[in-house]
Amino acid sequence: MKSSSVAAARTQVQLANEKLDQLIGLYRKQLRMHNLEFFNVSGVTHLIELPLDVKVPSNWMKVNSTKKTIRYHPPEVSNTLDQLLLANEELSVVCRTAWDSFLKTFIGHYSEFQAAVQALAALDCLYALAMLSRDKNYVRPVFVSDEEPVQILITSGRHPVMENILQENFVPNDSNLHAEGQYCQIVTGPNMGGKSCYIRQVALIAIMAQVGSFVPASSAKVHVMDSIYTRMGASDCIQQGKEHFLRRTE
Secondary structure, three states, X not given: OXXXXXXXXXXXXXXXXXXXXXXXXXXXHHHXXXXXXXXXXXXXXXXXXXXXXXXXXXXXXXXXXXXXXXXXXXXXHHHHHHHHHHHHHHHHHHHXXXXXXXHHHHHOOHHHHHHHHHHHHHHHXXXXXXXXXXXXXXXXXXXXXXXXXXXXXXXXXXXXXXHHHHHHHOXXXXXXXXXXXXXXXXXXXXXXXXXXXXXXXXXXXXXXHHOOOOEOOOEEEEOOOXXXXXXXXXXXXXXXXXXXXXXXXX
């Protein structure tokens, strides 16, 4: 019932617009001006703009003018515009009523829709990760047991985003951190040397592994982590080649 009301209201709007199209065709023949079009200015629509010396019917209402032209609203246009305004208002009311009705119906099945959307979102995420892993030759990460020392061993790791942007120009790199060996690194280098990219790459690989995804590397051996901390420049934008310290020295 509601959809039929919306369709009927839209039909009225369409009929009014079609009537205006018919009127401009009529005025072209009446004035013998084949290029005549409706003119809009200062929020006033469907004006007929004519040179000063063109004679028009006496019942055409003068709206405004310039030094060279006069703009008119023929009575048929004014009446049709009133109909169009009324039809648009009716359409707005009917659409709002239909929308409110839909929401009332939807609310009664909210939990079912929510469960369906969450399931589809999870499926979409898993599918996307699976396709990415297949197309980019990702590998399955290995998790060490709790009895082993905490470690992050990544061979030929790649940043999943930058690799896609740089394609063959991205250079893979290794990460070797071990609680009983080298347990920290100091990463130095010039501006735009890849420091932020490398640090984020390690963090992303760790996160991807722990959500169950394959990772962009030749091999990866990681420990279960409870948190990842990183501090990058607030203005960093690796994709556009903009780095925090570089921006500050410009």
